[in-house]
């Protein structure tokens with residue numbers, strides 16, 4: 374009996390300790406770290422002023438620029454595979470732009486992750502008969518809504534989800550869909566068009582600034598580093614790399630982003646070791662000499678770095 378009581382006491386103590394840990398972790402939200410920067414919400418260009426342009430990259434692969442994430446397209450005799458779709462109000466312009474190159478059906482729409490500048494047009498593209506593919510976590514998050522928003526309409530949800538690599542064969546192209554470690558979000562995937570030798574990395578790779586680590590949607594610094602390393606393993610010297618945002622690049626630019634990520638991690642780790650709070654680290658401006666090149670949205674990078682180093 375005594376033994377049982379001791380066991381019970383031990384279990385209660387352990388449960389209390391676990392709750393306390395969870396309590397500490399929940400004490401500070403990702404948003405509260407972002408709020409330290411006190412930056413205004415970024416204003417988007419009004420959709421009616423946005424030009425959607427189609428660019429040929431290599432082989433069957435094109436990309437569409439506009440407002441939001443870069444859209445990838447494999448266009449060929451079997452139809453169209455589309456990667457991401459920006460925002461719903463741009464869908465008509467997106468269709469019109471695709472129609473300047475092809476009248477084929479969009480057969481598959483692949484979402485690189487859950488953010489609305491990449492999945493915002495899902496409903497419109499699905500209404501034209503495309504099947505939506507994405508990481509399982511994208512579907513789960515769309516079903517519940519992200520950042521306090523209501524759930525997406527059911528027709529916008531992926532109908533085929535996966536946690537492991539998947540391959541499509543269309544347009545004489547092997548299209549590898551490869552989950553990344555949780556980097557920008559916990560639903561990131563890469564899409565590698567093997568014959569065209571084009572790799573679309575979604576928002577794990579952007580040429581517009583530091584990595585954007587959306588901790589609120591499962592993003593992590595460790596996954597960002599591992600994800601960029603994975604991209605470098607996949608890409609050859611001639612591979613064209615399409616970022617989620619920014620310009621078509623090569624593995625050189627991916628290496629640069631990985632290097633600056635590791636550099637900032639090392640700098641912040643030193644300050645954490647000195648016992649500085651997040652506010653003190655931000656005030657110390659440890660990235661000041663790097664911010665001219667990489668500094669867009671430090672509020673979406675430094676919290677991710679700090680959280681990974683301290684939890």
Ligand SMILES: [Zn+2]
Nearest residue numbers: 486488557576
């Ligand atoms: Zn994103």
